Amino acid sequence: MAHTSTARTGTGGTLRGGSRLRGLSKAYGSGDAAVTALDGVDLDLDAGELVVVLGPSGSGKTTLLNVLGGIEPADSGSVNVAGVDLTGRRPRRLAAFRRDHIGFVFQFFNLVPTLTARENVEVMVELTGRGERGEVAGLLESVGLGDRLDNFPAQLSGGQQQRVAIARALATDPDLLLADEPTGALDVATGKSVLRLLQRTNREGRGVLMVTHNAAIARIAHRVVTMRDGRVESVERNAVPADVAGVDW
Numbered sequence: 001m002a003h004t005s006t007a008r009t010g011t012g013g014t015l016r017g018g019s020r021l022r023g024l025s026k027a028y029g030s031g032d033a034a035v036t037a038l039d040g041v042d043l044d045l046d047a048g049e050l051v052v053v054l055g056p057s058g059s060g061k062t063t064l065l066n067v068l069g070g071i072e073p074a075d076s077g078s079v080n081v082a083g084v085d086l087t088g089r090r091p092r093r094l095a096a097f098r099r100d101h102i103g104f105v106f107q108f109f110n111l112v113p114t115l116t117a118r119e120n121v122e123v124m125v126e127l128t129g130r131g132e133r134g135e136v137a138g139l140l141e142s143v144g145l146g147d148r149l150d151n152f153p154a155q156l157s158g159g160q161q162q163r164v165a166i167a168r169a170l171a172t173d174p175d176l177l178l179a180d181e182p183t184g185a186l187d188v189a190t191g192k193s194v195l196r197l198l199q200r201t202n203r204e205g206r207g208v209l210m211v212t213h214n215a216a217i218a219r220i221a222h223r224v225v226t227m228r229d230g231r232v233e234s235v236e237r238n239a240v241p242a243d244v245a246g247v248d249w
Protein backbone atom coordinates (compact mmCIF):
# COMPACT_ATOMS: atom_id res chain seq x y z
CA MET A 1 0.00 0.00 0.00
CA ALA A 2 1.44 3.36 -0.96
CA HIS A 3 0.87 6.21 1.45
CA THR A 4 0.74 9.74 0.23
CA SER A 5 2.09 12.63 2.21
CA THR A 6 0.27 15.72 3.26
CA ALA A 7 3.16 17.37 5.02
CA ARG A 8 6.29 17.16 2.90
CA THR A 9 7.65 20.22 1.19
CA GLY A 10 10.71 21.02 -0.84
CA THR A 11 11.18 17.48 -2.12
CA GLY A 12 12.79 16.87 -5.45
CA GLY A 13 11.25 13.55 -6.44
CA THR A 14 8.53 11.01 -5.91
CA LEU A 15 7.81 10.54 -2.22
CA ARG A 16 8.79 7.03 -1.16
CA GLY A 17 8.90 4.67 1.77
CA GLY A 18 5.39 5.09 3.20
CA SER A 19 4.77 2.33 5.74
CA ARG A 20 2.15 1.10 8.17
CA LEU A 21 2.69 -1.00 11.29
CA ARG A 22 -0.22 -2.31 13.31
CA GLY A 23 -0.23 -4.21 16.59
CA LEU A 24 3.42 -5.10 16.25
CA SER A 25 4.78 -7.33 18.99
CA LYS A 26 8.05 -9.16 19.38
CA ALA A 27 9.74 -11.01 22.23
CA TYR A 28 13.19 -12.57 22.44
CA GLY A 29 13.66 -15.90 24.19
CA SER A 30 10.81 -17.92 25.62
CA GLY A 31 9.15 -18.94 28.86
CA ASP A 32 10.51 -17.27 31.97
CA ALA A 33 13.44 -15.89 30.01
CA ALA A 34 11.26 -14.08 27.44
CA VAL A 35 12.00 -10.38 26.98
CA THR A 36 9.34 -8.24 25.35
CA ALA A 37 11.00 -5.90 22.85
CA LEU A 38 7.89 -4.58 21.08
CA ASP A 39 4.49 -4.57 22.69
CA GLY A 40 1.66 -3.54 20.38
CA VAL A 41 3.28 -0.84 18.23
CA ASP A 42 1.08 1.09 15.81
CA LEU A 43 2.97 3.48 13.58
CA ASP A 44 2.56 5.08 10.15
CA LEU A 45 5.44 6.53 8.19
CA ASP A 46 4.36 8.96 5.50
CA ALA A 47 6.08 8.60 2.16
CA GLY A 48 9.05 10.95 2.02
CA GLU A 49 9.01 11.49 5.75
CA LEU A 50 12.05 11.92 8.00
CA VAL A 51 11.26 10.27 11.34
CA VAL A 52 13.49 10.31 14.40
CA VAL A 53 12.96 7.60 17.05
CA LEU A 54 14.01 8.44 20.60
CA GLY A 55 13.71 6.48 23.82
CA PRO A 56 15.71 5.03 26.67
CA SER A 57 18.03 2.07 26.26
CA GLY A 58 16.08 -1.15 25.85
CA SER A 59 12.84 0.58 24.81
CA GLY A 60 12.69 -1.30 21.49
CA LYS A 61 14.09 1.24 19.01
CA THR A 62 16.52 -1.08 17.25
CA THR A 63 14.00 -3.92 17.23
CA LEU A 64 11.50 -1.59 15.54
CA LEU A 65 14.10 -0.64 12.93
CA ASN A 66 14.99 -4.31 12.38
CA VAL A 67 11.35 -5.28 11.80
CA LEU A 68 10.79 -2.31 9.46
CA GLY A 69 13.90 -3.27 7.51
CA GLY A 70 13.08 -6.97 7.29
CA ILE A 71 16.14 -7.94 9.33
CA GLU A 72 13.88 -9.93 11.60
CA PRO A 73 10.17 -10.80 11.57
CA ALA A 74 7.65 -9.65 14.17
CA ASP A 75 5.86 -12.26 16.27
CA SER A 76 2.47 -10.71 15.59
CA GLY A 77 0.88 -7.68 14.02
CA SER A 78 0.91 -6.45 10.44
CA VAL A 79 3.87 -4.90 8.68
CA ASN A 80 3.60 -3.02 5.42
CA VAL A 81 6.78 -1.24 4.38
CA ALA A 82 7.24 0.78 1.19
CA GLY A 83 4.14 -0.79 -0.28
CA VAL A 84 5.18 -4.38 0.52
CA ASP A 85 3.21 -6.56 2.93
CA LEU A 86 5.78 -8.31 5.14
CA THR A 87 3.26 -9.83 7.50
CA GLY A 88 4.25 -13.43 8.14
CA ARG A 89 7.14 -13.38 5.63
CA ARG A 90 9.88 -15.90 6.21
CA PRO A 91 13.53 -14.79 6.46
CA ARG A 92 14.46 -15.71 2.86
CA ARG A 93 11.68 -13.56 1.46
CA LEU A 94 12.59 -10.79 3.88
CA ALA A 95 16.07 -10.78 2.31
CA ALA A 96 14.59 -10.08 -1.11
CA PHE A 97 12.53 -7.26 0.34
CA ARG A 98 15.60 -5.69 2.01
CA ARG A 99 17.59 -5.86 -1.20
CA ASP A 100 14.88 -4.12 -3.22
CA HIS A 101 13.63 -1.46 -0.80
CA ILE A 102 15.86 -0.71 2.19
CA GLY A 103 19.20 0.96 2.87
CA PHE A 104 20.89 0.55 6.25
CA VAL A 105 23.34 2.82 8.05
CA PHE A 106 24.81 1.68 11.37
CA GLN A 107 26.59 3.39 14.24
CA PHE A 108 29.94 1.72 13.55
CA PHE A 109 29.75 1.90 9.74
CA ASN A 110 30.17 -1.87 9.18
CA LEU A 111 32.49 -1.47 6.19
CA VAL A 112 34.54 -4.40 4.94
CA PRO A 113 38.08 -3.54 6.11
CA THR A 114 39.86 -5.30 3.23
CA LEU A 115 37.93 -3.42 0.54
CA THR A 116 38.47 0.17 -0.59
CA ALA A 117 35.74 2.80 -0.35
CA ARG A 118 34.80 2.18 -3.96
CA GLU A 119 34.81 -1.61 -3.50
CA ASN A 120 32.66 -1.37 -0.36
CA VAL A 121 29.97 0.30 -2.45
CA GLU A 122 30.51 -1.87 -5.53
CA VAL A 123 30.07 -5.05 -3.53
CA MET A 124 26.55 -3.92 -2.61
CA VAL A 125 25.72 -3.39 -6.29
CA GLU A 126 27.09 -6.83 -7.11
CA LEU A 127 25.38 -8.65 -4.26
CA THR A 128 21.97 -7.11 -4.85
CA GLY A 129 21.96 -6.75 -8.62
CA ARG A 130 20.63 -3.24 -8.08
CA GLY A 131 22.27 0.01 -9.08
CA GLU A 132 25.17 0.39 -11.51
CA ARG A 133 28.87 -0.18 -10.91
CA GLY A 134 29.55 2.74 -13.23
CA GLU A 135 27.70 5.07 -10.89
CA VAL A 136 29.64 4.17 -7.76
CA ALA A 137 32.39 6.77 -8.20
CA GLY A 138 29.78 9.50 -8.77
CA LEU A 139 27.90 8.41 -5.67
CA LEU A 140 31.06 8.62 -3.56
CA GLU A 141 31.75 12.04 -5.09
CA SER A 142 28.27 13.17 -4.08
CA VAL A 143 29.06 12.39 -0.44
CA GLY A 144 32.34 14.32 -0.67
CA LEU A 145 34.71 11.39 -1.16
CA GLY A 146 35.68 11.77 -4.79
CA ASP A 147 39.34 11.89 -3.80
CA ARG A 148 39.14 8.89 -1.45
CA LEU A 149 37.82 6.19 -3.76
CA ASP A 150 40.81 3.90 -3.32
CA ASN A 151 41.34 4.35 0.40
CA PHE A 152 40.67 1.48 2.77
CA PRO A 153 38.41 2.12 5.79
CA ALA A 154 41.42 2.27 8.13
CA GLN A 155 42.74 5.17 6.03
CA LEU A 156 39.52 7.16 6.48
CA SER A 157 38.17 9.17 9.42
CA GLY A 158 35.01 8.03 11.17
CA GLY A 159 32.94 10.62 9.35
CA GLN A 160 34.41 9.60 6.01
CA GLN A 161 33.68 5.94 6.77
CA GLN A 162 30.10 6.82 7.61
CA ARG A 163 29.81 8.69 4.32
CA VAL A 164 31.03 5.55 2.50
CA ALA A 165 28.35 3.63 4.40
CA ILE A 166 25.71 6.13 3.29
CA ALA A 167 26.88 5.86 -0.33
CA ARG A 168 26.70 2.07 0.03
CA ALA A 169 23.16 2.31 1.41
CA LEU A 170 22.09 4.59 -1.44
CA ALA A 171 23.71 2.49 -4.18
CA THR A 172 20.62 0.28 -4.44
CA ASP A 173 18.30 3.32 -4.63
CA PRO A 174 16.22 2.29 -1.58
CA ASP A 175 12.74 3.61 -0.83
CA LEU A 176 13.52 3.83 2.87
CA LEU A 177 16.83 4.53 4.61
CA LEU A 178 17.09 3.14 8.15
CA ALA A 179 19.84 4.60 10.29
CA ASP A 180 20.68 3.26 13.77
CA GLU A 181 22.64 5.87 15.77
CA PRO A 182 24.40 7.12 12.62
CA THR A 183 26.14 9.95 14.49
CA GLY A 184 26.73 7.99 17.71
CA ALA A 185 30.43 7.40 17.08
CA LEU A 186 31.18 10.85 15.61
CA ASP A 187 32.06 14.30 16.96
CA VAL A 188 29.54 17.10 16.52
CA ALA A 189 30.90 18.63 13.31
CA THR A 190 31.34 15.24 11.66
CA GLY A 191 27.96 14.09 12.91
CA LYS A 192 26.37 17.14 11.36
CA SER A 193 27.96 16.44 7.99
CA VAL A 194 26.44 12.95 8.13
CA LEU A 195 23.04 14.37 9.12
CA ARG A 196 23.21 16.79 6.19
CA LEU A 197 23.55 13.83 3.84
CA LEU A 198 20.60 12.05 5.46
CA GLN A 199 18.51 15.22 5.23
CA ARG A 200 19.53 15.66 1.60
CA THR A 201 18.51 12.14 0.66
CA ASN A 202 15.21 12.70 2.45
CA ARG A 203 14.63 15.93 0.53
CA GLU A 204 15.06 13.93 -2.67
CA GLY A 205 11.90 12.08 -1.64
CA ARG A 206 13.22 9.04 0.18
CA GLY A 207 11.83 7.98 3.54
CA VAL A 208 14.39 8.16 6.36
CA LEU A 209 13.97 6.70 9.84
CA MET A 210 16.74 7.40 12.31
CA VAL A 211 17.15 5.92 15.78
CA THR A 212 19.16 8.07 18.16
CA HIS A 213 19.80 8.88 21.82
CA ASN A 214 20.48 12.47 20.84
CA ALA A 215 17.29 14.48 21.39
CA ALA A 216 18.79 17.55 19.63
CA ILE A 217 18.68 15.67 16.34
CA ALA A 218 14.92 15.34 16.65
CA ARG A 219 14.58 18.94 15.47
CA ILE A 220 15.39 17.96 11.88
CA ALA A 221 12.57 15.38 11.77
CA HIS A 222 9.09 15.79 10.35
CA ARG A 223 7.93 13.60 13.23
CA VAL A 224 9.51 12.40 16.45
CA VAL A 225 8.50 9.04 17.88
CA THR A 226 9.39 8.33 21.51
CA MET A 227 9.41 4.72 22.66
CA ARG A 228 9.22 3.29 26.15
CA ASP A 229 9.00 -0.35 27.24
CA GLY A 230 8.34 -1.58 23.70
CA ARG A 231 5.50 0.86 23.09
CA VAL A 232 5.12 4.14 21.27
CA GLU A 233 4.87 6.62 24.12
CA SER A 234 4.38 9.75 22.00
CA VAL A 235 4.48 11.03 18.43
CA GLU A 236 5.17 14.72 17.90
CA ARG A 237 5.27 16.67 14.68
CA ASN A 238 7.73 19.50 14.07
CA ALA A 239 5.78 22.26 12.33
CA VAL A 240 8.96 23.30 10.55
CA PRO A 241 11.76 20.71 10.61
CA ALA A 242 15.08 22.43 11.30
CA ASP A 243 17.89 22.53 8.81
CA VAL A 244 20.91 20.62 10.10
CA ALA A 245 22.91 23.87 10.09
CA GLY A 246 20.69 25.15 12.89
CA VAL A 247 21.11 22.11 15.15
CA ASP A 248 23.79 21.70 17.80
CA TRP A 249 24.56 19.36 20.67
Ligand SMILES: Nc1ncnc2c1ncn2[C@@H]1O[C@H](COP(=O)(O)OP(=O)(O)OP(=O)(O)O)[C@@H](O)[C@H]1O
Pocket residue numbers: 028029035036037055056057058059060061062063064
Ligand atom coordinates in the same frame (compact mmCIF):
# COMPACT_ATOMS: atom_id res chain seq x y z
N1 LIG B 1 18.83 -10.59 20.13
C1 LIG B 1 18.27 -10.35 21.32
N2 LIG B 1 18.12 -11.34 22.23
C2 LIG B 1 17.54 -11.14 23.43
N3 LIG B 1 17.04 -9.94 23.82
C3 LIG B 1 17.15 -8.92 22.96
C4 LIG B 1 17.77 -9.07 21.67
N4 LIG B 1 17.73 -7.86 21.05
C5 LIG B 1 17.13 -7.01 21.90
N5 LIG B 1 16.78 -7.63 23.03
C6 LIG B 1 16.05 -7.04 24.17
O1 LIG B 1 14.89 -6.42 23.67
C7 LIG B 1 14.66 -5.16 24.32
C8 LIG B 1 14.67 -4.04 23.28
O2 LIG B 1 15.97 -3.94 22.73
P1 LIG B 1 16.35 -2.89 21.62
O3 LIG B 1 17.77 -3.16 21.21
O4 LIG B 1 15.33 -2.89 20.56
O5 LIG B 1 16.27 -1.52 22.45
P2 LIG B 1 16.87 -0.09 22.09
O6 LIG B 1 15.83 0.90 22.48
O7 LIG B 1 17.34 -0.07 20.68
O8 LIG B 1 18.10 -0.01 23.08
P3 LIG B 1 19.49 0.80 22.93
O9 LIG B 1 19.11 2.25 22.94
O10 LIG B 1 20.25 0.40 24.16
O11 LIG B 1 20.14 0.35 21.67
C9 LIG B 1 15.77 -5.03 25.36
O12 LIG B 1 15.27 -5.48 26.59
C10 LIG B 1 16.85 -5.94 24.84
O13 LIG B 1 17.64 -6.44 25.90
